[in-house]
Amino acid sequence: MKTDTIRNLTPKAKENFIAFLKTTELPVGYSDPEFISNYINFAFDESLEKSGIDHKTAVLIIMASLVASGGENEYEHMVNAALNLGVDTVSIKETLYHTTPYAGIGKTAQFTRAMNAVFTKRGIDTKQKSQQTVSKDDRYEKGLQAQIDIFGERMRNHKDSYTPDTRHFADFLSANCFGDYYTRTGLDLKFRELLTFVILASLGGVESQLKAHITGNIRLGNDRVKLISVVTLLVPYIGYPRSLNALSAINETAPYKEK
Template sequence: MKTDTIRNLTPKAKENFIAFLKTTELPAGYSDPEFMSNYINFAFDESLEKSGIDHKTAVLIIMTSLVACGGENEYEHMVNAALNLGVDKVSIKETLYHTTPYVGIGKTAQFIKITNEVFTKRGIDTRQKSEQTVSKDDRYEKGLQAQIDIFGERMRNYKDSYTPDTRHFADFLSANCFGDYYTRTGLDLKFRELLTFVILASLGGVESQLKAHITGNIRVGNDRAKLISVVTLLVPYIGYPRSLNALSAINETAPYKEK
């Protein structure tokens, strides 16, 4: 399909867009240059620059958000961008795997397919060594330890707060969400917890979980400034209502303090 050069880009938007996508041509399937110009100027100049987040980290955050939002077309572009920026395939795959317990396999499976298709087109082997560190015998214990590392000692007996008929959900969280995913290699615990914040902010409507993971992020070293920089980056991808809800959750959980 014929592409048109995207016009009226700011110098910084053009510079960053080329760094990510290696072109200033309209992606195939897009027929609105003005729409793309507005998007690129905001996302690749104002939002990206104000966030202060480096390109490699930014693209993984954006990819994670797009999975939560269901943005398949933009996700495909961002996988290519990640590879253009030199992000390794393990980080790309692990970022995607990490979304699974939060968005569900119904969403993640399609993005696995898209990722593998991009890898194949670019001559990258879709196979990789296992990043798993748990077995069926210790996934619960290691997952629970990850929860304790993030949220503190109060998590050691947290399942006692569940009623007897719902306690298996606490077991699922420890063994599956944290045991099967948080303990994987390829990404460290601090970055995985940041990605969880990204996912929850992008999903919207999950304020109680979002606030809990803001607390978790603060505990592992992702401070208020870091979380605000992430929301700043996400505005073009998740919109203002979800962005402002995330800011409200940050303000409630980690209030601004005068210096």
């Protein structure tokens, strides 16, 4: 089947797109060259360049966002891009794993199949070394410690804020969300918390959780500048309403300060 070369790309968009995907041919799944050239010019020139985020970090952020927003076709392209850029398979897989407690298994299961399909096509073993560090006996304690490391000592007694009939949700958060996922190796705690911000911003409609994790990011050193850079990168993938909502959450939680 004949493939069309994407035309009318800016020099920087073309340079970055080739770095990511090693081609300027129309990606599989697209039949409208004008549509895709508009996307590439914005995503791979203006948005990527303005964000200032390095390519390897950017592609992991984009992949987490695509899982949260349901962009399976683009996700497959970005798995290929990550491999082209030299991102290790553990980071790719852990980024996907980390979306699970936020986006839900209904989304992440299909993306696991997509990721493994790319790995298989490129001759990569889909069975990777486990990054799990907890057991059923200590996942709660280690998860709670991760919460404390991110949000501070106030989390030690966070169960007290739940009513007796909802306290199991606090247990789930500590043992499952933080214990089963945040404690995994392959990605450090600071980057996992940044990915959580990405996932929540991409989901939309979760402003209270988004603000809480902005606070967590600030505590870990992902400052306002970093978070705005991330939103800048995400605009082409999540659209303006969710991007502007994320900016509002940043402004409320970490207001701009005159220098």
